Amino acid sequence: MSPSYGTLRIEYGKCPPDCRLCEEACAKEKGELSILTSRIKTIHTPQVKFHCAMTCVQCSQPKCRQVCPAGAIEKSLIDGVVRINEDKCVGCGLCTLACPYGGIYYNPAAGKSFKCDMCDGEPKCVAACPYDVLSYIKNSTAMSYFQTEDMLSHGTSLCPGCPAEVALRLTLRVLGRNTILFSAPGCLTSTISGQETMPGTQLPAASCLLDNVASQMTGVRRYYKLIGRDVNLVAFVGDGATADIGFQALSGAVERQENFIYICYDNEGYMNTGIQRSGTTPYRAWTTTSPVGEMAHGKEQPTKNVPLLMMFNGASYVATATIAFLEDYVTKLVKAMQVKDGVAYIHLYSPCPTGWRSPQDSAIQISRLAVETNYFPLWEAEHGKIHLTHQVSNPKPVSQLTNLMRKFSHLTEGELIELQQMVDSNFVTLKNLTSIGG
Amino acid sequence: MQKRKHLIIGCGSAGLSALEQIRRLNSEDEIKIVTMEDFPPYSPTLLPYLLSGRIDEGHLLMREENYFVEMKATLVRGKTITRVLPETKRVVYADGQEEAYDTLLIASGSEAVKPPIKGLNGNTFLGFHTIADCTKLLKQLAGKSDVAVLGAGLVGMEVAIGLVERGCRVTVLEKEPRLLPLYFDQEAEVLIRGIFTAHGIQLLTGREVSEVNRENRRIEINFARGEPVQVDVLITCIGVKARTSFATETGIAVNQGILVDRRMRTNMEDIYAAGDVAETADFFSGKLGMNPTIPSAIEQGEVAGSNMAGVEAEYEGWISTNIFHLFGNTAFSAGISMPDSDNYQVLTEKNERKVQFKRLIYDDDTLVGAMFINIDLDPGVILYLIRNRVGIGSHKQQLFEQPKEISRWLMQEAEHHVGPAGAKY
Numbered sequence: 001m002s003p004s005y006g007t008l009r010i011e012y013g014k015c016p017p018d019c020r021l022c023e024e025a026c027a028k029e030k031g032e033l034s035i036l037t038s039r040i041k042t043i044h045t046p047q048v049k050f051h052c053a054m055t056c057v058q059c060s061q062p063k064c065r066q067v068c069p070a071g072a073i074e075k076s077l078i079d080g081v082v083r084i085n086e087d088k089c090v091g092c093g094l095c096t097l098a099c100p101y102g103g104i105y106y107n108p109a110a111g112k113s114f115k116c117d118m119c120d121g122e123p124k125c126v127a128a129c130p131y132d133v134l135s136y137i138k139n140s141t142a143m144s145y146f147q148t149e150d151m152l153s154h155g156t157s158l159c160p161g162c163p164a165e166v167a168l169r170l171t172l173r174v175l176g177r178n179t180i181l182f183s184a185p186g187c188l189t190s191t192i193s194g195q196e197t198m199p200g201t202q203l204p205a206a207s208c209l210l211d212n213v214a215s216q217m218t219g220v221r222r223y224y225k226l227i228g229r230d231v232n233l234v235a236f237v238g239d240g241a242t243a244d245i246g247f248q249a250l251s252g253a254v255e256r257q258e259n260f261i262y263i264c265y266d267n268e269g270y271m272n273t274g275i276q277r278s279g280t281t282p283y284r285a286w287t288t289t290s291p292v293g294e295m296a297h298g299k300e301q302p303t304k305n306v307p308l309l310m311m312f313n314g315a316s317y318v319a320t321a322t323i324a325f326l327e328d329y330v331t332k333l334v335k336a337m338q339v340k341d342g343v344a345y346i347h348l349y350s351p352c353p354t355g356w357r358s359p360q361d362s363a364i365q366i367s368r369l370a371v372e373t374n375y376f377p378l379w380e381a382e383h384g385k386i387h388l389t390h391q392v393s394n395p396k397p398v399s400q401l402t403n404l405m406r407k408f409s410h411l412t413e414g415e416l417i418e419l420q421q422m423v424d425s426n427f428v429t430l431k432n433l434t435s436i437g438g
Numbered sequence: 439m440q441k442r443k444h445l446i447i448g449c450g451s452a453g454l455s456a457l458e459q460i461r462r463l464n465s466e467d468e469i470k471i472v473t474m475e476d477f478p479p480y481s482p483t484l485l486p487y488l489l490s491g492r493i494d495e496g497h498l499l500m501r502e503e504n505y506f507v508e509m510k511a512t513l514v515r516g517k518t519i520t521r522v523l524p525e526t527k528r529v530v531y532a533d534g535q536e537e538a539y540d541t542l543l544i545a546s547g548s549e550a551v552k553p554p555i556k557g558l559n560g561n562t563f564l565g566f567h568t569i570a571d572c573t574k575l576l577k578q579l580a581g582k583s584d585v586a587v588l589g590a591g592l593v594g595m596e597v598a599i600g601l602v603e604r605g606c607r608v609t610v611l612e613k614e615p616r617l618l619p620l621y622f623d624q625e626a627e628v629l630i631r632g633i634f635t636a637h638g639i640q641l642l643t644g645r646e647v648s649e650v651n652r653e654n655r656r657i658e659i660n661f662a663r664g665e666p667v668q669v670d671v672l673i674t675c676i677g678v679k680a681r682t683s684f685a686t687e688t689g690i691a692v693n694q695g696i697l698v699d700r701r702m703r704t705n706m707e708d709i710y711a712a713g714d715v716a717e718t719a720d721f722f723s724g725k726l727g728m729n730p731t732i733p734s735a736i737e738q739g740e741v742a743g744s745n746m747a748g749v750e751a752e753y754e755g756w757i758s759t760n761i762f763h764l765f766g767n768t769a770f771s772a773g774i775s776m777p778d779s780d781n782y783q784v785l786t787e788k789n790e791r792k793v794q795f796k797r798l799i800y801d802d803d804t805l806v807g808a809m810f811i812n813i814d815l816d817p818g819v820i821l822y823l824i825r826n827r828v829g830i831g832s833h834k835q836q837l838f839e840q841p842k843e844i845s846r847w848l849m850q851e852a853e854h855h856v857g858p859a860g861a862k863y
Contacts, residue, residue, distance in 0.1 A: 012850070012854055013850075036814075041846070043843050043846045043847055043850070044843065045836075045840070045843045045844060045847050047836055048833070048836070048844075048847060050847050050851075052847075052850060054846060054850065061462070063736075063818075066455060066458070066736045067451075067732055067733055067736055069451070069480075069481030069483035069484050069500065069732060070481070070484055070493075070497065070498075070500070071499055071500040071501055071502070088497060090484060090487045090492065090493060090497075091763060092483055092484075092487075092761075092763070093761045093763050093768070093817075094483070094732055094733065094761065096761065096816060096817050096818055097733060097759060097761045097770075097817045097818050097821065098733055098736075098818055099816070099818040100818050100819065100821065100822035100825075100849070101818070101819070101822075101849065101853070102816035102818065102819045102846050102849065104818075105816070106763070106768065108763070108766050108767070108768060109766070111763070111766075
């Protein structure tokens with residue numbers, strides 16, 4: 001399992017002209033007399049109006065390491081830093097030839113190569129930069145979960161480019177072994193419950209019906225309460241089972257303050273059965289049951305906002321999440337695991353390349369844009385107290401999002417304006433709720 | 439899928455690179471790597487440093503001791519494969535033993551060339567390519583000081599530097615009129631020549647050796663024209679040739695080296711070749727040729743390893759490149775650095791006093807070659823611009839004037855705007 005590492009982040013092209021503070025700090029730290037042997041370099045090219053810092057990017061497969069005939073370069077598996085063993089370096093310079101990113105340098109006076117070692121986790125260049133161009137990003141919580149046990153079986157039964165599998169895999173890593181899963185008919189049924197005689201996960205899993213997930217969880221919770229064992233009960237089901245068919249069971253369980261985690265992966269329709277509209281299908285989106293033609297122009301009703309309904313329904317914890325903001329999602333999932341006095345509901349935005357007619361490599365880009373356009377704001381509500389977990393300073397137009405999928409390709413200019421207005425007004429509603437909730 | 443057995447002949451840069459790639463792709467296949475050397479894996483590139491006394495034998499190891507255990511590979515040392523049997527998918531060792539494989543990678547490298555010179559025989563010929571050669575040379579050097587190096591290529595010049603650092607008197611003999619003829623032209627070579635001469639190395643270029651004689655304890659070297667030279671030790675570094683003997687009469691196509699396609703496949707099924715032994719595609723023309731360097735060996739090994747593990751990969755082709763550190767100076771050449779047609783735009787500047795030289799060669803909008811002496815820049819970034827065919831646009835002159843800064847900027851722009859795959863932006 002590969003561990004997660006610290007990252008030196010450089011804001012691209014944002015250095016002030018002729019600033020060399022990072023180089024000076026580096027040279028000082030490394031006992032160098034000149035910034036020529038600093039491990040970080042600035043590029044000042046006023047003729048093309050470009051000012052930036054650059055250094056080693058600590059590649060995962062460093063070419064410099066591969067090419068070194070002396071075996072003097074190693075990538076640490078502990079902190080991910082690529083280091084030169086000076087004692088072994090003969091100064092042949094092949095590493096400077098192999099590195100395409102200008103991250104390793106040759107010192108003719110010493111006859112050795114040299115490079116950034118991230119000051120073993122406390123880069124002095126970052127401390128010296130007053131312009132926030134340099135920052136050091138420490139191990140993220142989300143990434144650290146990639147060291148935990150992977151409990152999802154190998155392979156996938158999902159369509160190419162579907163992010164739900166990635167989300168589920170990470171979800172299980174965070175939940176751990178003390179977990180029982182619940183699935184409903186949908187895209188992930190066989191991923192969770194397995195196919196033929198092969199199990200889908202290493203966890204016990206119940207295959208529920210579309211309409212009774214929350215009821216079944218209620219029963220199982222009661223049993224575990226009876227025998228005195230605390231266990232994570234987690235549903236990972238689609239929007240059809242959540243917003244439509246299973247809604248009354250869920251709403252009832254939330255109202256009764258049953259205790260379980262209910263994760264809805266929302267791909268905005270019944271994708272598994274042939275791309276039919278659901279309650280969460282957005283306004284004017286094409287599906288096979290909200291067709292586009294002379295008589296119709298996509299779905300005529302706006303989205304049903306399930307997470308807000310859940311909050312008003314009385315869920316102890318409600319959150320929205322996407323896999324483009326993993327850190328945010330993992331934090332919310334951990335909070336959900338701590339809830340013992342009611343339902344924790346997470347609404348996970350899950351792009352569907354097949355049903356949305358979007359490129360297979362676009363799921364993360366779409367997820368990010370959904371947040372950055374305020375189409376799918378990231379927020380959480382703890383016992384009704386609501387706040388945004390990711391502030392978007394300059395929201396992008398929703399057209400940037402709709403342009404990425406053909407399910408919106410028929411939108412007229414007017415319809416696009418309508419959609420933008422809906423996004424804006426939904427966001428204002430949410431904003432107002434956050435100021436009320438405090 | 440059933441586990442397969444990959445057999446790799448040779449434990450140099452190409453062999454190790456293939457091994458690492460197969461493992462990186464999570465293959466759980468069996469890997470066996472066979473080397474004729476008794477010594478643990480090392481690179482010939484380090485031998486001049488061993489010669490100079492800058493490092494000792496302990497420094498030669500390319501990988502840590504437990505490396506092969508971690509890679510779940512079996513290393514067999516000191517065994518020579520004499521024949522490949524493609525029909526039955528087996529190899530034959532010198533002792534007659536046979537071994538089966540599912541895929542075979544020939545990464546047997548190269549050996550020193552012995553030129554057909556009268557009198558150059560077991561008694562007088564000493565190449566410089568293996569640790570055994572180096573040990574032999576060190577033995578011959580005991581108490582001696584006059585050494586001649588035959589051949590002024592990269593290896594010959596590195597050996598000359600090593601010998602000078604040992605305190606030897608060195609004469610370099612080259613039949614071509616200039617040093618490092620593959621990498622530098624007359625204009626740049628003058629500067630390099632000056633550096634060597636300043637360090638007491640005698641350079642006899644444009645002189646073809648006609649005969650070598652051992653006289654008492656000295657060696658006399660005669661030339662087609664001019665006075666003979668007498669030395670204590672003669673070392674021959676006129677180049678390397680692919681080590682292909684086990685491939686003859688096996689049906690494996692061999693020209694100068696073993697011929698391979700873009701996926702490093704030979705003409706025989708499940709047999710691959712990479713590194714010094716392989717004749718591979720040139721980056722610019724796509725024509726097959728030899729380029730026995732470490733960076734090429736690494737890339738070819740990686741491509742071969744991918745394909746052996748069942749993941750298709752193609753080799754982009756080699757770019758003739760070299761970096762050379764000599765007595766505190768740096769010389770670097772890459773790509774089409776000495777164009778032989780007028781279709782290229784060439785910018786050149788030389789400063790004899792500062793011992794500096796720079797040249798850029800453009801083909802239309804892209805950089806195709808470079809040659810620098812004592813210019814501070816990142817060689818890998820220049821190579822990036824060539825390899826990714828980065829459009830230089832209106833910045834050709836700026837790149838020439840400020841190669842370090844502008845090349846870094848162009849590289850960063852290409853990375854940020856088109857991603858690492860990097861076509862024109």
